[in-house]
Amino acid sequence: xxxxxxxxxAILGVDTPFILDCGVQLSNLKQAYQTYGKxxxxxxxxxxxxxxxxxxxxxxxxxxxSGKPGWWHLLIGPGKVLDTDRYFIxxxxxxxxxxxxxxxxxxxxDTGECWGLQFPxxxxxDMVRAQALLLDLLEIEKLFCVIxxxxxxxxxxxxxxxxxxxxxxxxxIATASHHSAQNIAFHEVGRQAIMADQYWKNGDYLKYDxxxxxxxxxxxxxxHITYMSEPALQNKFGRRLQxxxxxxxxxxxxxxxxxxxxxxxxTFVDRFDANSYLYITRAMDYFDLAERHGGGVxxxxxxxxxxxxxxxxxxxxxxxxxxESRIIVKALNAVAANVSFAEINSDKGHDAFLxxxxxxxxxxxxxxxxxxxxxxxxxx
Amino acid sequence: xxxxxxxxxAILGVDTPFILDCGVQLSNLKQAYQTYGKxxxxxxxxxxxxxxxxxxxxxxxxxxxSGKPGWWHLLIGPGKVLDTDRYFIxxxxxxxxxxxxxxxxxxxxDTGECWGLQFPxxxxxDMVRAQALLLDLLEIEKLFCVIxxxxxxxxxxxxxxxxxxxxxxxxxIATASHHSAQNIAFHEVGRQAIMADQYWKNGDYLKYDxxxxxxxxxxxxxxHITYMSEPALQNKFGRRLQxxxxxxxxxxxxxxxxxxxxxxxxTFVDRFDANSYLYITRAMDYFDLAERHGGGVxxxxxxxxxxxxxxxxxxxxxxxxxxESRIIVKALNAVAANVSFAEINSDKGHDAFLxxxxxxxxxxxxxxxxxxxxxxxxxx
Numbered sequence: 139x140x141x142x143x144x145x146x147x148a149i150l151g152v153d154t155p156f157i158l159d160c161g162v163q164l165s166n167l168k169q170a171y172q173t174y175g176k177x178x179x180x181x182x183x184x185x186x187x188x189x190x191x192x193x194x195x196x197x198x199x200x201x202x203x204s205g206k207p208g209w210w211h212l213l214i215g216p217g218k219v220l221d222t223d224r225y226f227i228x229x230x231x232x233x234x235x236x237x238x239x240x241x242x243x244x245x246x247x248d249t250g251e252c253w254g255l256q257f258p259x260x261x262x263x264d265m266v267r268a269q270a271l272l273l274d275l276l277e278i279e280k281l282f283c284v285i286x287x288x289x290x291x292x293x294x295x296x297x298x299x300x301x302x303x304x305x306x307x308x309x310x311i312a313t314a315s316h317h318s319a320q321n322i323a324f325h326e327v328g329r330q331a332i333m334a335d336q337y338w339k340n341g342d343y344l345k346y347d348x349x350x351x352x353x354x355x356x357x358x359x360x361x362h363i364t365y366m367s368e369p370a371l372q373n374k375f376g377r378r379l380q381x382x383x384x385x386x387x388x389x390x391x392x393x394x395x396x397x398x399x400x401x402x403x404x405t406f407v408d409r410f411d412a413n414s415y416l417y418i419t420r421a422m423d424y425f426d427l428a429e430r431h432g433g434g435v436x437x438x439x440x441x442x443x444x445x446x447x448x449x450x451x452x453x454x455x456x457x458x459x460x461x462e463s464r465i466i467v468k469a470l471n472a473v474a475a476n477v478s479f480a481e482i483n484s485d486k487g488h489d490a491f492l493x494x495x496x497x498x499x500x501x502x503x504x505x506x507x508x509x510x511x512x513x514x515x516x517x518x
Numbered sequence: 519x520x521x522x523x524x525x526x527x528a529i530l531g532v533d534t535p536f537i538l539d540c541g542v543q544l545s546n547l548k549q550a551y552q553t554y555g556k557x558x559x560x561x562x563x564x565x566x567x568x569x570x571x572x573x574x575x576x577x578x579x580x581x582x583x584s585g586k587p588g589w590w591h592l593l594i595g596p597g598k599v600l601d602t603d604r605y606f607i608x609x610x611x612x613x614x615x616x617x618x619x620x621x622x623x624x625x626x627x628d629t630g631e632c633w634g635l636q637f638p639x640x641x642x643x644d645m646v647r648a649q650a651l652l653l654d655l656l657e658i659e660k661l662f663c664v665i666x667x668x669x670x671x672x673x674x675x676x677x678x679x680x681x682x683x684x685x686x687x688x689x690x691i692a693t694a695s696h697h698s699a700q701n702i703a704f705h706e707v708g709r710q711a712i713m714a715d716q717y718w719k720n721g722d723y724l725k726y727d728x729x730x731x732x733x734x735x736x737x738x739x740x741x742h743i744t745y746m747s748e749p750a751l752q753n754k755f756g757r758r759l760q761x762x763x764x765x766x767x768x769x770x771x772x773x774x775x776x777x778x779x780x781x782x783x784x785t786f787v788d789r790f791d792a793n794s795y796l797y798i799t800r801a802m803d804y805f806d807l808a809e810r811h812g813g814g815v816x817x818x819x820x821x822x823x824x825x826x827x828x829x830x831x832x833x834x835x836x837x838x839x840x841x842e843s844r845i846i847v848k849a850l851n852a853v854a855a856n857v858s859f860a861e862i863n864s865d866k867g868h869d870a871f872l873x874x875x876x877x878x879x880x881x882x883x884x885x886x887x888x889x890x891x892x893x894x895x896x897x898x
Contacts, residue, residue, distance in 0.1 A: 316757065318751070318752055318757075319751035319757065319773075320751045322773050322776065323775050326771075331736050334736060356711050360740060368699075377696065377806060385804055387638065387639025389713070399706055399707065416769060456836075
């Protein structure tokens, strides 16, 4: 991977070490982040955007590594749903990530070498508590809104529960309050693919100047299938052949869908760290809001929340199905929380939250507009 | 893999070479098979059982490699649904398989070495036409019934279409008339996992006395997730931990579902050939009955069929969904074929056809009983 300027950076845990859920203490941890728009005088217009497994802080502007538009550029900008003329958008690269935040590919100050598998195990809560320290540094006491999809949605739930006084509105999208057995299973296969790669070298590939690219590409390919709906795959590719008239009776990418998946895998390895993939998928597997905060009862976990919620799911998302969102909504209802719920009709699968989905945007826009009114954020 | 006695064997293509769809001619090809029950005097009581991707000829008796009961032992035996007191059951190991039939791990007589990737690409039709030669050798002109699930079901469809005069009744179970983009995608990832293994050695692992066991195990793990339903995984494992009270913050199999998948992967490599896995998945990807026999129109493919059909699907099968079976039924109806259809209520997913499913057994038993009456097979 090419090292480039990766935006803003804060150093956290300087005076007091940051204590991870696993018990390990981290000092001077780096938190890379991007911001869009301007913080108002009262510091009341901040929206925290939390990214998904393969995302990063470049939500709204060009990603310096891939050269592609930010992963939520459709939503973030002047006059867009997350209107940078009105709001101050903050998007941090998660703890454990590979775009500048402290993670397995960064240098462990104690040893002077890359962390690799010496990096401690992390949780969604660790990511969120690090983000809270970033907000302390930015002197933002309370967020107008926290919003994110997939693993970003898990962070949103964790935010609303762990910091009830710091969140006015919360939008968890295409997510779940815990990882299901099937979710864990898909992740486990991806991890095995990485760890089976001869160039993974027990996590020390950077020391050996090699890279488990085939293993990581396979992990990405598996995951990518789960991000798309079956009808979307069928519509996009069907059984069409790739640049050929006839099947070859061999193992080249005869079909377009094969070629597409291989491309997804190969471009991912250029921008993502294999060990980060291990740590982040593990954090997602460990996520269980009810277990952590409610003694196994999700409604109990939500008992102290103060945020108003807008929970959003997509009909064709089979990775985090609407049923998972309903569980969240039901538990919020059980403690009389302020919650609205929208299931968006879409054939785009889990990735719908990243794609052009006007109905999704309308719902989101309506909620944010309404919440801004309630929060006293005067429209320009 | 240990070489053991693997049952009966026929040599096909002795006088006339067998011509594969890819154009390659095979002479003296081995067709391993098992039989259960006795062929009657008129040779009218034969049932052909076709196995799935990871199956073999040991449908009804103990598998000599794994030591486990045959994959359909619940169905095959005296007084069972496929009653060996009444019927003569034949189960061949498919062409391209690894249990004695000619396939990539067998010796290529022309070179004296294992075929490896020199083995020609095969199709479902090739498998079926080889089985027809086996029946010629056994002097069975017409089968009372052909039955199989998953890839076995594809062979059933191919049988009914390619040999309309040789099939009286056909039971395609949990299958499809072509592989979808999502089906191809999952297979492609499995193949990539095998081919990424450093011990695959471009298919020549047997020459080098090594084995791509991690790659094959990963391919099996991916596939295994698709064989189970999400509710079945949830019910069987949920988020329960494996032999521990607490998560480890590492990459061991903390969760039962991880441990289970690893076990499935590791036992599979003891009994299956990695190259066979490549060739067979490819044959499935290539399967498209409408394209091959009907100029793209499935009903046209079925125009000459004479068999009576019983099409069976399972509600929670997301790999070959009920919608796929409905497509088959609709096309059969469009040419006024004799077809009944049953969608079995089950939470066991695709693998339901291999498991204890009394409703499935009742449907199957009823159809076979009725067909036997029509065929004039007197009940004992």
